[in-house]
Amino acid sequence: MALLSLERVTKRFGGLTAVREVSVEVRAGDLLGIIGPNGAGKTTLFNVIAGYYRADEGRVVFDGHDITGRPAHAIAGLGLTRTFQIVKPFGNLSVLDNVMIGALTRLASTREARAEAERVIAVCGLGPHAVARARALPLGLRKRLEVARALATRPRLLLLDEVMAGLNPTELGGMIDLVRRLHADGLTLVVIEHIMAAMMRLAQRIVMLHHGEKIAEGTPREIASDRRVIDAYLGEEFVLAEA
Amino acid sequence: MARALARHWGALVVFGAAALVPIVVRDAYFLDSLVLILLWGALSAAWNVAGGYAGQVSIGHASFFGIGAYSAALLGARWQQSPWLGMLVGIALSLAAGAAIGYLSNRLKGPYFALSTIAFSQVLLIVASRWRAFTSGSEGIPVPFRPGFVTLGLGHVAWVYLALAVAVLYWGIQVWLEHSRFGYRLAGVREDEDAAQALGIPARRLKVIAVTASAALTSVCGTLWAQYVGFVDPFYVFSVDLSVRFALNTIIGGMGTALGPFLGSILITSLETYLRATLSGVKSGFTGIYLIVYGVVLILVVRFVPDGLAGVAGRLRARRARAHA
Numbered sequence: 001m002a003l004l005s006l007e008r009v010t011k012r013f014g015g016l017t018a019v020r021e022v023s024v025e026v027r028a029g030d031l032l033g034i035i036g037p038n039g040a041g042k043t044t045l046f047n048v049i050a051g052y053y054r055a056d057e058g059r060v061v062f063d064g065h066d067i068t069g070r071p072a073h074a075i076a077g078l079g080l081t082r083t084f085q086i087v088k089p090f091g092n093l094s095v096l097d098n099v100m101i102g103a104l105t106r107l108a109s110t111r112e113a114r115a116e117a118e119r120v121i122a123v124c125g126l127g128p129h130a131v132a133r134a135r136a137l138p139l140g141l142r143k144r145l146e147v148a149r150a151l152a153t154r155p156r157l158l159l160l161d162e163v164m165a166g167l168n169p170t171e172l173g174g175m176i177d178l179v180r181r182l183h184a185d186g187l188t189l190v191v192i193e194h195i196m197a198a199m200m201r202l203a204q205r206i207v208m209l210h211h212g213e214k215i216a217e218g219t220p221r222e223i224a225s226d227r228r229v230i231d232a233y234l235g236e237e238f239v240l241a242e243a
Numbered sequence: 244m245a246r247a248l249a250r251h252w253g254a255l256v257v258f259g260a261a262a263l264v265p266i267v268v269r270d271a272y273f274l275d276s277l278v279l280i281l282l283w284g285a286l287s288a289a290w291n292v293a294g295g296y297a298g299q300v301s302i303g304h305a306s307f308f309g310i311g312a313y314s315a316a317l318l319g320a321r322w323q324q325s326p327w328l329g330m331l332v333g334i335a336l337s338l339a340a341g342a343a344i345g346y347l348s349n350r351l352k353g354p355y356f357a358l359s360t361i362a363f364s365q366v367l368l369i370v371a372s373r374w375r376a377f378t379s380g381s382e383g384i385p386v387p388f389r390p391g392f393v394t395l396g397l398g399h400v401a402w403v404y405l406a407l408a409v410a411v412l413y414w415g416i417q418v419w420l421e422h423s424r425f426g427y428r429l430a431g432v433r434e435d436e437d438a439a440q441a442l443g444i445p446a447r448r449l450k451v452i453a454v455t456a457s458a459a460l461t462s463v464c465g466t467l468w469a470q471y472v473g474f475v476d477p478f479y480v481f482s483v484d485l486s487v488r489f490a491l492n493t494i495i496g497g498m499g500t501a502l503g504p505f506l507g508s509i510l511i512t513s514l515e516t517y518l519r520a521t522l523s524g525v526k527s528g529f530t531g532i533y534l535i536v537y538g539v540v541l542i543l544v545v546r547f548v549p550d551g552l553a554g555v556a557g558r559l560r561a562r563r564a565r566a567h568a
Contacts, residue, residue, distance in 0.1 A: 090434035
């Protein structure tokens, strides 16, 4: 059974249909990639799934619960959480406090939450920065903090919205390793990313959105050779480079 | 224990000194200033729960202050009831009003929220000053002085200790906010509501709780103030000046810090008392000069210690730590 299923989800803003009748299934243990040009509706889809926007039509079902239209905090409480493309750290708080607030979602005691936060911070390679103010961190580390804070809530499904954008090659490598490790540990992930090289290496399946519609779905290899994907997004150069 | 002392040495100094003063000093004028410093400090701490910890900056907290003051004064003057009962009525009314204002904070952000709180206090001012049959209108209500603890007819020394007890209680509530699960999650809501929700935090509910609690705490001090001063004037208790004072003390002392509101109150209240005493008697047009001094102090604080007075101690400690490193 699917852990998350979208059934013909549509989201409109006035006359613009940002997401049109998109159906996707995510099984437990999947690592699903979502690609598409800017404005294709990827982040809008995340906002609908995580409860930040209400779908105009269609249903979102997570782990047997119909979560369509439920508030974001309730959905996160069920174990579905997300990161933000434009990172949203608790700027005036330390890295440790940021992650602790995530850990307090499952834990009642601040002592246990602090221990949990320290563990997650170590996993995410933020150990040396635990006492730094979040807003003082460079972008690469703020992206990591975004992931760490979400992980501390112990999600069963994590939506990552462009956590690799804007990273230098070293940071990018570290982030790919982190996502791989999380997936290997059994976490189910849906990942929006523009960096195709990373996506080809990470994702088991890829969904391609274009003008709010799902125009292709398949393994990375199938996607890379799909005519519509090449025309709308990848371009001929990519196909030649990959070959 | 030793760690708690090291962390809270500032509070120990401030509240310890306040507890010792009445033993040494008998001067009524000085004790009067001390009661006001403690009450304004507690009021600013109450404001801080919403403004500092929850990030909901209100400039209408005089509403709850006035509700507390009027509840006790009316019950006492019209029905000869104990001000403690009036305090409970004030709390109940302020909880309701605070919940309404808190709910508003989910619709209106930042300056729009602040403006709506001003409007609310102005509505209450109009009601209190026009509803002559019930509130005596703009004449205000004298609070009868009946000696005894039940009627809150106390001497100066007793008032110091009562105000001190409230001040320490409010300080303790803020310290709890800094260390509890609720407080951490509230800090998350203050910093970023969307991110907080992604972590499963019911942001709206937490904001409403914080603003409602802040309103009730303010109301309690409104009651005490009315009983202490002995007169309730609608144009004072519902004034924007008063709301600004709660916010100003806290901003100067340090928003979102437990001791900050009290440090701000010490500085501003003693400055005001001193300037009023020395300048206003001169009859040379200096009556309003303390307002100018207010302004200058605020500018200096925002320019040089934007974290407030409580932030200075933290910064000195950080500098020392760096020097050792």
